[in-house]
Every structure is written in structure tokens, then in C-alpha cells.
Amino acid sequence: MRRQRSSRIASVCPELRLLLASLESGPKGPLGNDDSLDQRIDWSRFSKLLARHRVLVAVCAQLQASDHWRVIDPAIRSELTQARNRITLTQMKAVAELLAVASRFEQEEIPYLSLKGPIVSQLIYGDPVKREFNDLDLLVRERDLxxxxxxxxxxxxxxxxxPLWDLILSGNARPPSLYHIHLRKGTVLIELHWKLSRNEALMPFTDDQLWASRRQVQISGRSVAIPGARELLAYLDIHGSSHCWNRLKWLWDSHQLSQATTEPYPCEASRIRSRLAGRFWRSESGDDTHPEPPRSVSSWRERFCIEQILAEEGYPGRATNMARRSLFVCSLYASLRQKTGYVLQLLLWPNAYEKVTLPPWLRGLYFILGPALWLRERVLLRR
Structure with a gap:
């Protein structure tokens, strides 16, 4: 028997309810019609929610396949169509670059893995540009960087x-929170990783297991290397948790991939994701991916993530909220040593290395400069 949505989600605004229903019907077929819901929708607010959660392309495709599309305010409908076309065109260019780069990496025998972005879109929708993404995430071994x-x-x-690349080339010690660099070509941005995440200690698998899981996905008739199903799901769960599941796009990605993943890694981030997704959507079987007792996930963490998801302004930038977000991520670490390491990474803010160059014997000052520069940016943003 299919599980009913929780009363917590039934109380959200009608705009978010339509967004959630549109995503849930995405891989399964067009939305049904609900005229009573249409009459209560503030379409301008709905449009902002689509942009805020980065699901405009996928949701618009579903609305156009239903009678909901015709009742949207014509001006908003035109804006959504233009935004969808713009995003799709930009992402098509990025996919073309990914295919070209992946082919060249194979020719040059540089092992790589494509993470998130178009490969997740291909796995969920069978279409590499239906899921919105800002950049291409590629992982290589550090020796191949x-x-x-x-x-x-x-x-x-x-x-x-x-500055960070010069630091890497110099062979000097680098901040432990540094795990990727950015490269740009026109509108296409690449995040080139040599580690999966600054929260790598949360990964429930080793580097050897990750690279051994390497598989291929077909995009436009071309092969792209990606992590194994279990490794990709765990990585996405940890990525989403590191952002407190602030965007429904991330929660939906993991929720969908979890339905097709057998024997997922048992990690805390995945358990939290399973419980959160259960509050917004239903699983195919009606069962949680990780049916552990309720005590396995702290209630304050679940409430905090829901608060972040429902915040219409996106990332609440107040210092108190940022501290709570850091506390949430810190709670995912099992040992005191891991928690201490995470806090030290927060203090070693990578931008400090970009703005101030210190000799090796003075690099302990980065623990002070990191927070100071972060506070300075917060103050400048408020002016």
C-alpha cells in the first residue's frame, strides 16, 4: 500500500505543493488535473520557487503536458518558456563540451569520473539537459591533475x-578544505576535483572502491564515465546533506536514484535523506530506503533541513543560520576527531589563500585570517 504524504507537507503553500507533485510525476507521466489547486496558485511566487529550487526545466515540461499550463498567467508563462529555452540551450553547450572532454580524457588515458549535472539528468530522465546544473563536475586522481x-x-x-593553482604547482602545503579548482570557457564552467568533497571523511567507501565502481552512461550515443550506483548515491546524499538539502533538486535526485539502487551504503546522510524525502514524496514500494528506527535520525536535524528547504529566499545568509548549518554538518561526523577536523576546515577558508600569501612558517595565521575575511565579506554584503 502506498504511503500517504505527511501532514507536515500538506500544510505548505499551494505553489510548493504543485512543484512537488510536478516532480513526482516527472519520470512517470503527465500530471493529473486539479482545478481547485490552480485557482489558489500565485504564479509569480510559483515561478520564483522553480528558480530557487533549480527545477524550472523539469517542472515546466510536466506542466506543458497537462492542463495546468493553460491556466498560468500569460506573462508568467512567457517568462517560464523563455527561461526554459535559455537554460536548455546553455546546458546543451555544456553537454557538448563534456562529451568532447570525456573523449579526449579517454584518448590521453586520464581516468576521470563525471559527477552530478548531466549524468544525473540522464539517469533520472533519460535526457542530459532536463535537470538544471550550473557546471560540470569532473573527478581525476591527484597525480593526473x-x-x-x-x-x-x-x-x-x-x-x-x-592563486590556488599556483599554490598547488608550488608543491607547498595546501588547505585541507581545498578539493577542486574552477575553469571556464564562455558560459561553461568546470569544477575539476581531485577529491570528492571537503567532507570526504563522510564517504562510506574508499578511493579504490570508488574507482573500481567506474561504469559508463550513454549520452547522445557517447560514453561518459561515472561512479557506480551505490557510490554515486552516497556521494549525492553527502553533497545534499552538506548543503542541508537547501534545494529540492538535490533531494529529488537522490530520492529517484535510491529507487534503483540495491544495497545502498548505510551512512547517516542517506538515512536523513530517506526520512526527508518521505515527508515530500512516496517511494515506489511505499517503504523507506533505510527503514531504521526513528531514533537513528535526530529530530532537530530533520526540522532544520525542512526549514532550509521551505525558506523562499534561498540560502538564509544570517551568521546564526550559517552557524546552525555548520553544526548540522558537524553532527554527521561520527568521532570527536572527525568533528574537530571539520571545524578546522571551516577556519581554513580557501579564499584566505587567494587574498593573502603567507610563507610556510606563518600559515598558522590562516586560522585567524579565514574567519576574519569571511566576516568582512558578510559586512560588505550588508552595505
Missing amino acids: ARAVNLLGGFGFEILDK
Whole structure:
């Protein structure tokens, strides 16, 4: 028997209810018609929610296949159509670059893995541009990093994090929170990783297991290397949890992939995701992916993530909220040593390395400069 949505979600605004229903019907077929819901929708607010949760392309596709589309205010409908076309065109360019780069990496025998973005869209929708993404995430082994950067330079990509790249090339110690650099070519941005995340200690698998899980997904008749199903799901769960599941796009991605993943890794981030998704959508079987007792997930963490998801302004930028977000992520670590390491990473803010260059014997000052520079940016943003 299919599980009913919780009363917590039934109380949200009608705009968010329509967004949730549209996503849930995405891989399964067109939405049904609900005229009573249409009459209560503030379409301008709905449009803002689509942009805020980065699900405009997928939801608009579902609305156009139903009678909901015709009742949207014509001006809003035109704006949504233009936004969808603009996003789709930009993402098609990014996919073309991904296919070209992936092919060249294979030719040059540089092992890589494509993360998130178009590969997740392909897995969920069978379409690499239906899921919105801002950049292409590529993972290479650290020993192949310089070769990968040079190869991307040959494709016209320019390094955006030049001070950090110079630090890497110098061979000096780098901040432990540094795990990727950015490269850009026109509208296409690449995040080139040598570690999955700054929260790598949360990953329930080793590097060897990750690379051994390597598989191929077909995009437009071309092969792209991606992590195994279990590894990809765990990575996405940890990525979403590191952002407190602030966007429904991330929660929906993991929820959908979890339905097709057998024997997922038992990690805290996945358990939290399962419980959160259960408050917004139903699983195919009606069962949780991780049916552990309720005590396995702290109630304050669940409430906090829901608060972040329902915040219409996106990332609440208040210092108190940022501290609570950091506390949430810290709670995912099992040991005191891991929690301490996470806090130290917060203090070693990577931007400090970009703005101030210190000799090796003075680098302990970055623990002070990191928070100071972060506070300075907060103050400047408020002016």
C-alpha cells in the first residue's frame, strides 16, 4: 500500500505543493488535473520557487503536458518558456563540451569520473539537459591533475582560481578544505576535483572502491564515465546533506536514484535523506530506503533541513543560520576527531589563500585570517 504524504507537507503553500507533485510525476507521466489547486496558485511566487529550487526545466515540461499550463498567467508563462529555452540551450553547450572532454580524457588515458549535472539528468530522465546544473563536475586522481588542467586548457578553458593553482604547482602545503579548482570557457564552467568533497571523511567507501565502481552512461550515443550506483548515491546524499538539502533538486535526485539502487551504503546522510524525502514524496514500494528506527535520525536535524528547504529566499545568509548549518554538518561526523577536523576546515577558508600569501612558517595565521575575511565579506554584503 502506498504511503500517504505527511501532514507536515500538506500544510505548505499551494505553489510548493504543485512543484512537488510536478516532480513526482516527472519520470512517470503527465500530471493529473486539479482545478481547485490552480485557482489558489500565485504564479509569480510559483515561478520564483522553480528558480530557487533549480527545477524550472523539469517542472515546466510536466506542466506543458497537462492542463495546468493553460491556466498560468500569460506573462508568467512567457517568462517560464523563455527561461526554459535559455537554460536548455546553455546546458546543451555544456553537454557538448563534456562529451568532447570525456573523449579526449579517454584518448590521453586520464581516468576521470563525471559527477552530478548531466549524468544525473540522464539517469533520472533519460535526457542530459532536463535537470538544471550550473557546471560540470569532473573527478581525476591527484597525480593526473596537472595533465587534466593542461588538456582542458587546450580546449580553451581558463583557470579562475589562479592563486590556488599556483599554490598547488608550488608543491607547498595546501588547505585541507581545498578539493577542486574552477575553469571556464564562455558560459561553461568546470569544477575539476581531485577529491570528492571537503567532507570526504563522510564517504562510506574508499578511493579504490570508488574507482573500481567506474561504469559508463550513454549520452547522445557517447560514453561518459561515472561512479557506480551505490557510490554515486552516497556521494549525492553527502553533497545534499552538506548543503542541508537547501534545494529540492538535490533531494529529488537522490530520492529517484535510491529507487534503483540495491544495497545502498548505510551512512547517516542517506538515512536523513530517506526520512526527508518521505515527508515530500512516496517511494515506489511505499517503504523507506533505510527503514531504521526513528531514533537513528535526530529530530532537530530533520526540522532544520525542512526549514532550509521551505525558506523562499534561498540560502538564509544570517551568521546564526550559517552557524546552525555548520553544526548540522558537524553532527554527521561520527568521532570527536572527525568533528574537530571539520571545524578546522571551516577556519581554513580557501579564499584566505587567494587574498593573502603567507610563507610556510606563518600559515598558522590562516586560522585567524579565514574567519576574519569571511566576516568582512558578510559586512560588505550588508552595505
